[in-house]
Amino acid sequence: MTKMKLLMATLLGATMLASGAAHSKTLVYCSEGSPEGFDPAPFTAGTTFDASSKPLYNRLVEFKRGTSEVIPGLAESWEVSSDGLEYTFKLRKGVKFQTSDFFTPSRDFNADDVVFSFERQLKKDHPWNQYTAGIAWEYFNGMSMPDLLKAVEKVDDNTVKFVLNRPEAPMIANLAMDFASILSAEYAAKLEADGKKELLNQQPVGTGPFKFVAYQKDAVIRYAAHEGYWAGKQPIDDLVFAITTDASVRQQKLKAGECHVAPYPNPADLADLKADPNLQVMEQEGLNVGYLAYNALVAPFDKPEVRKALNMAINKQSILDAVFQGAGKEAKNPIPPTMWSYNDAVKDDPYDPEAAKKMLEAAGVKDLKMKIWAMPVQRPYNPNARRMAELIQSDFSKIGVGVEIVSYEWGEYLKLSKEKDRDGAVLLGWTGDNGDPDNFLAVLLGCDAVGGSNRAQWCNKEFEDLVQKAKTVSDKAERTKLYEDAQVVFKREAPWATIAHSVVFMPMSKKVSGYVMDPLGGHWFDGVDLAE
Amino acid sequence: MFAFLLRRIGLIIPTFIGVTIAAFAFIRVLPGDPVELMAGERGVSPERHAALMKQFGYDRPIWEQYFDYFFSALQGDLGNSLVTKKPVWDEFFTLFPATLELSICAIIFAVFIGVPAGIYAATRRGSWPDQTIMGTALVGYSMPIFWWGLLLIILFSGTLGWTPVSGRISLLYFFKPVTGFMLIDSLLSGQKGAFSSAVSHLILPTIVLGTIPLAVVARQTRSAMLEVLSEDYVRTARAKGMSPMRVVGIHALRNAMIPVITTIGLQVGVLLAGAILTETIFSWPGIGKWMVDSIFRRDYPSVQGGLLMIAVIVMTVNLIVDLLYGLVNPRIRHVR
Numbered sequence: 077m078t079k080m081k082l083l084m085a086t087l088l089g090a091t092m093l094a095s096g097a098a099h100s101k102t103l104v105y106c107s108e109g110s111p112e113g114f115d116p117a118p119f120t121a122g123t124t125f126d127a128s129s130k131p132l133y134n135r136l137v138e139f140k141r142g143t144s145e146v147i148p149g150l151a152e153s154w155e156v157s158s159d160g161l162e163y164t165f166k167l168r169k170g171v172k173f174q175t176s177d178f179f180t181p182s183r184d185f186n187a188d189d190v191v192f193s194f195e196r197q198l199k200k201d202h203p204w205n206q207y208t209a210g211i212a213w214e215y216f217n218g219m220s221m222p223d224l225l226k227a228v229e230k231v232d233d234n235t236v237k238f239v240l241n242r243p244e245a246p247m248i249a250n251l252a253m254d255f256a257s258i259l260s261a262e263y264a265a266k267l268e269a270d271g272k273k274e275l276l277n278q279q280p281v282g283t284g285p286f287k288f289v290a291y292q293k294d295a296v297i298r299y300a301a302h303e304g305y306w307a308g309k310q311p312i313d314d315l316v317f318a319i320t321t322d323a324s325v326r327q328q329k330l331k332a333g334e335c336h337v338a339p340y341p342n343p344a345d346l347a348d349l350k351a352d353p354n355l356q357v358m359e360q361e362g363l364n365v366g367y368l369a370y371n372a373l374v375a376p377f378d379k380p381e382v383r384k385a386l387n388m389a390i391n392k393q394s395i396l397d398a399v400f401q402g403a404g405k406e407a408k409n410p411i412p413p414t415m416w417s418y419n420d421a422v423k424d425d426p427y428d429p430e431a432a433k434k435m436l437e438a439a440g441v442k443d444l445k446m447k448i449w450a451m452p453v454q455r456p457y458n459p460n461a462r463r464m465a466e467l468i469q470s471d472f473s474k475i476g477v478g479v480e481i482v483s484y485e486w487g488e489y490l491k492l493s494k495e496k497d498r499d500g501a502v503l504l505g506w507t508g509d510n511g512d513p514d515n516f517l518a519v520l521l522g523c524d525a526v527g528g529s530n531r532a533q534w535c536n537k538e539f540e541d542l543v544q545k546a547k548t549v550s551d552k553a554e555r556t557k558l559y560e561d562a563q564v565v566f567k568r569e570a571p572w573a574t575i576a577h578s579v580v581f582m583p584m585s586k587k588v589s590g591y592v593m594d595p596l597g598g599h600w601f602d603g604v605d606l607a608e
Numbered sequence: 609m610f611a612f613l614l615r616r617i618g619l620i621i622p623t624f625i626g627v628t629i630a631a632f633a634f635i636r637v638l639p640g641d642p643v644e645l646m647a648g649e650r651g652v653s654p655e656r657h658a659a660l661m662k663q664f665g666y667d668r669p670i671w672e673q674y675f676d677y678f679f680s681a682l683q684g685d686l687g688n689s690l691v692t693k694k695p696v697w698d699e700f701f702t703l704f705p706a707t708l709e710l711s712i713c714a715i716i717f718a719v720f721i722g723v724p725a726g727i728y729a730a731t732r733r734g735s736w737p738d739q740t741i742m743g744t745a746l747v748g749y750s751m752p753i754f755w756w757g758l759l760l761i762i763l764f765s766g767t768l769g770w771t772p773v774s775g776r777i778s779l780l781y782f783f784k785p786v787t788g789f790m791l792i793d794s795l796l797s798g799q800k801g802a803f804s805s806a807v808s809h810l811i812l813p814t815i816v817l818g819t820i821p822l823a824v825v826a827r828q829t830r831s832a833m834l835e836v837l838s839e840d841y842v843r844t845a846r847a848k849g850m851s852p853m854r855v856v857g858i859h860a861l862r863n864a865m866i867p868v869i870t871t872i873g874l875q876v877g878v879l880l881a882g883a884i885l886t887e888t889i890f891s892w893p894g895i896g897k898w899m900v901d902s903i904f905r906r907d908y909p910s911v912q913g914g915l916l917m918i919a920v921i922v923m924t925v926n927l928i929v930d931l932l933y934g935l936v937n938p939r940i941r942h943v944r
Contacts, residue, residue: 102779104779109901110901112691112692112693113692113693118693120646120647120648208688208693208694209688209693210663210664210688210690210693211693212646212660212663214646214647217656218647218650218652274693274694277693278694290782290784292785292893293699293702293703293893294703294893294894294897294898295775295776295891295893296775296779298782316779318775318779318891319891319893320774320775320891321888321891321897322888322889322891324758325758325761325773325774325889325890325891328761328762328765328766328773328774329773329774331766332765332766332769332772332773334772334773334774334775334779484639485638485639485640486640486645487639487640487641487642487644487645487906488639488640488644490644490645490647490648490649490651491640491641491644491651494651504649505649506649519650528651528652528653529649529650529651
């Protein structure tokens with residue numbers, strides 16, 4: 077009886093203490109996964125960047141929302157030396173770092189923060205290079221920054237100079253990427269003094285539009301609008317990421333009003349989402365390409381006419397209908413149409429099985445047997461690789477080419493498909509990192525990338541010269557011309573069958589306004605408002 | 609009793625060693641490696657691959673890696689996750705209360721419905737209620753969890769709007785976890801409506817996770833009851849003129865419960881397997897979902913640490929059950 081009384085008293089007390097839930101303007105985003113951490117630079121996943129670099133931090137330069145055009149961010153302006161080796165940035169004044177329960181900044185953003193944010197990734201002996209076990213700075217390395225960057229120097233409090241080892245035109249676009257987010261050197265010094273370095277990745281402090289409030293692992297991330305944000309306070313007060321890994325469940329949550337925005341819908345659910353009177357579905361062509369890469373080092377795929385003939389046998393329209401269910405566009409170039417320097421004058425290989433058959437015969441290829449590698453995972457550029465491989469198998473059978481479809485576990489697939497003596501053509505794709513054509517053409521088709529991310533193992537001098545030259549030229553019109561020419565060479569030589577560029581859909585409540593889709597695939601909530 | 613205890617604990621040691629070997633080997637037998645997955649489509653050069661494998665310590669001889677893992681585990685150090693860079697130990701205990709809370713609710717659900725249903729079916733053997741209950745149990749046992757969960761969400765959350773779709777509590781409530789058990793923390797928070805929100809979020813996951821154990825418990829209770837009801841002492845009790853309620857509820861049920869309790873104990877493993885799917889559907893931040901994510905990312909320390917922790921928990925539960933049996937039933941204690 078006493079126990080019962082105690083329980084009743086506790087319940088009564090709990091009710092009396094009740095302090096109703098907060099009624100601020102809160103936007104709920106049903107994110108598709110958990111972030112790996114909140115310091116963006118050590119990580120590579122888009123899910124991590126959505127939760128860290130985008131709401132919490134800024135970069136020296138930013139991508140103009142909805143485009144891949146680079147605009148000033150924490151740097152107000154910059155100058156490039158005539159030899160292309162020095163980039164000098166004038167920093168914005170009066171930029172505040174976020175004040176939170178765990179840190180109160182004593183100064184505004186300055187050059188020390190920029191030097192800290194880059195040197196920790198560049199210098200192996202920097203005290204923050206290994207601030208927590210196993211940090212590999214994979215994006216910084218992946219973008220070849222250690223080879224490229226000689227030094228990051230503070231000129232004065234509001235000026236920073238980047239010194240390069242060689243001219244690199246895409247450098248500015250690189251600095252708008254997530255790994256280039258600017259952290260607070262003052263906060264890092266405090267954590268170092270407290271002996272709690274690992275908190276840099278768990279309790280983040282940046283200059284971005286939202287400040288970090290709390291993270292419950294695999295469940296919820298909470299942010300609040302940064303009151304002192306240099307570009308003005310956000311229209312919403314709170315931003316919540318409700319982590320919901322299953323696409324069907326995200327759709328149900330959106331329909332039930334439990335979240336306002338939910339990414340990556342199932343293609344099959346789009347009609348239902350579009351029919352809901354409370355929802356709107358935004359769409360945009362993704363900055364991606366899905367392709368089939370032949371192995372140009374192995375006969376008979378070393379002959380451009382054989383590759384071309386195979387390309388002409390593929391019925392892309394049936395792939396778009398069956399695999400992309402309408403959410404895709406036929407690809408003719410290795411870069412997507414939304415990217416600058418896209419060469420629309422290039423003519424795609426026509427779908428003509430009869431002509432393809434004759435071309436193969438003329439090339440002396442008979443009874444060709446080949447393998448097609450189908451990815452085991454779903455990707456924006458290829459929602460169902462197995463189905464795609466089956467369709468191509470059926471297309472190739474019409475011209476007398478026998479296809480065996482093979483697949484491996486994803487990590488194994490990525491590794492084995494890089495090998496120079498790989499047997500067969502591989503289905504893969506790419507989503508751009510920084511909106512620069514170099515990020516597609518050099519990374520995926522450059523001679524240096526043979527045996528690596530150049531899955532076609534294709535090294536063509538004419539193409540390589542054009543792409544390498546474009547790296548060193550800073551005039552955009554000139555670069556555009558070089559990349560356009562490179563696309564012509566690509567089409568002529570046909571190292572890939574370019575399949576499709578996918579369309580990305582973003583369902584959200586009609587209450588949401590001001591949301592702009594990012595061609596680079598990120599999710600941004602600054603400037604977003606919510607109707608009451 | 610002391611000798612019995614020592615014997616049981618003695619058995620734990622080789623099991624523990626076996627589990628460490630299995631957990632260590634399991635993730636390494638799977639093709640693919642963490643470095644390739646981290647780099648994605650971009651890929652890494654062979655030199656960088658080797659440098660990263662060295663940095664993670666995976667270039668050392670396999671036996672050296674194993675002994676490092678084994679002796680660190682003995683000291684309670686399971687290493688750091690390759691993905692989040694945080695200690696595996698911390699990650700496990702952040703998430704474990706969510707799985708435990710859901711599992712406890714599911715087992716309570718299974719027992720409180722399964723046992724009465726089984727008794728009722730046994731006492732009406734061959735009648736239509738018996739056939740209905742057993743038929744339903746068979747359907748429940750065969751139900752694919754993922755499909756069942758989505759079906760319930762679409763009906764109760766989507767169409768009827770009675771229950772929330774997923775998560776542990778409404779996002780309106782925000783408080784620091786104290787125990788990690790949402791039912792308790794919501795009460796401690798003192799926020800109005802938090803507790804009822806936590807309860808409403810538990811309903812569907814509990815039903816989904818508890819369905820298979822419920823079916824098993826109902827069927828086991830029925831068959832155990834049928835066996836006991838045909839015993840001589842039950843007939844004697846009836847002959848003495850006891851009320852059917854008393855015969856079934858007190859005399860028969862006590863003996864019938866022994867195999868049922870064993871079955872419930874065995875359901876712990878079923879619950880952990882079911883938790884993986886249930887947690888994924890309901891965005892429930894527990895260890896099931898965490899283990900699956902870790903396996904997909906080839907996060908070696910998380911997988912080998914997580915498997916070891918789960919195995920240790922199952923072994924501990926079994927040890928306690930064994931000791932309790934020994935305490936209750938002297939025959940078990942003296943068996944060699």
